[in-house]
Amino acid sequence: MTTTDSRPTRTARRTTLRIGGQVAIPVRRRTAAAALLILVLLAVAAVATLHLGRLGIELADLPSALTGDASGIDAFVLNRLRGPRLVVAIGTGAAFGLSGALFQSVTRNPLGSPDVIGLGAGAGAGAATVALLFPDTVPVPLGALVGALVAMGVVYVSTGSGFRSPGRLVVAGIGVAAIATSLTQYVVYSIERDKATSLTAYINGSLTARSWDDATTIWLVLAVALPLAALIARPLAMGEMGDDLATSIGAAPARTKTLAVLLSIALSAGAVSVAGPIAFISLTAPQIAKRISRGSGPHLVLSTLLGALLLVAADLTAQQLPLFDDLPVGIYTLALGGAYLGYLLAREWRGQR
Numbered sequence: 001m002t003t004t005d006s007r008p009t010r011t012a013r014r015t016t017l018r019i020g021g022q023v024a025i026p027v028r029r030r031t032a033a034a035a036l037l038i039l040v041l042l043a044v045a046a047v048a049t050l051h052l053g054r055l056g057i058e059l060a061d062l063p064s065a066l067t068g069d070a071s072g073i074d075a076f077v078l079n080r081l082r083g084p085r086l087v088v089a090i091g092t093g094a095a096f097g098l099s100g101a102l103f104q105s106v107t108r109n110p111l112g113s114p115d116v117i118g119l120g121a122g123a124g125a126g127a128a129t130v131a132l133l134f135p136d137t138v139p140v141p142l143g144a145l146v147g148a149l150v151a152m153g154v155v156y157v158s159t160g161s162g163f164r165s166p167g168r169l170v171v172a173g174i175g176v177a178a179i180a181t182s183l184t185q186y187v188v189y190s191i192e193r194d195k196a197t198s199l200t201a202y203i204n205g206s207l208t209a210r211s212w213d214d215a216t217t218i219w220l221v222l223a224v225a226l227p228l229a230a231l232i233a234r235p236l237a238m239g240e241m242g243d244d245l246a247t248s249i250g251a252a253p254a255r256t257k258t259l260a261v262l263l264s265i266a267l268s269a270g271a272v273s274v275a276g277p278i279a280f281i282s283l284t285a286p287q288i289a290k291r292i293s294r295g296s297g298p299h300l301v302l303s304t305l306l307g308a309l310l311l312v313a314a315d316l317t318a319q320q321l322p323l324f325d326d327l328p329v330g331i332y333t334l335a336l337g338g339a340y341l342g343y344l345l346a347r348e349w350r351g352q353r
Helices: 006-010 030-053 059-069 072-081 083-107 120-132 142-160 166-190 193-203 212-239 242-249 253-275 281-293 302-319 328-351
Strands: 015-017 023-028
Touching: 006 072, 015 072, 023 030, 030 059, 030 083, 030 281, 030 302, 059 072, 072 083, 083 212, 083 253, 083 281, 083 302, 120 142, 120 166, 120 193, 120 253, 142 253, 166 193, 212 253, 212 302, 281 302, 281 328, 302 328
Parallel strands: none
Antiparallel strands: 015 023
16 A cells, blocks of 8 residues: 655655664654754753862863773762762763653554553662561662562552553553552651661662762663664554554554553663652653654654753753752652643643533
């Protein structure tokens, strides 16, 4: 079957990005320009992260420091304090942004994200359980990862259809999130005050004291997930036209949905394991990407880049805002996401009127 486009001006504005002989991704020029701008802003935010503040590296010394010639205090700041934190922030934000784009594409719900199906709450419950039952024995991030996977297992069983039904997925996720949140609050109330303080920081999402091991973990997850996301990008775009139409043109919507949800969960679980359940990045990044692009499709590339930019900007604020003493970055993303969610709801309300 062949189709023709009655809008030649739009066709002329599209190019095709080819990866090997199997993957061909159509790219709109507006999207490419937006991606380039986001990369520039991300580079600016990264430089500001390394430069600003009392222990910041001077701009004149940054090139030599980044090429391995740093020494003294600059080497300490780059290799121990801010370098790992920055690399983890970029990778974690990218993972959350891509995860949210995949999930929203599958559910066709602009307010959907892995947080909605209980992944973040499960991670918090896992971290809290480890802190209560195995203090100083099992790493809290490992508990968070296990909690996230257990929560997803419960959701999978509860729906009765695995991850193939987006509506059941959201309903089951809300129930699992409520139970997990109650468990977390009980543990925070029960354990010693000092441990509760550090646990609360983690379950709010924190990039403090990240290491190169954390950076390696999240970037390994991205190295596996990004090619897989590229492979399912076209079937996802077809699926957004409706399951019947997608099936008629050779796509397999049920299989694509399951793969996309599994990939979304893997990305979120990897991000949570290194930084805690940072809220709202996976919700807001795909929505901002959609409005920037003004086109159809899952917007995987823009969502990934915007997730990285939003988290690096939020973490820069957490480090440099003088009113507070290095609050967990998740508190800032909560404020950002809450404001953006309010904007979406107000816009929807005006549209209905």
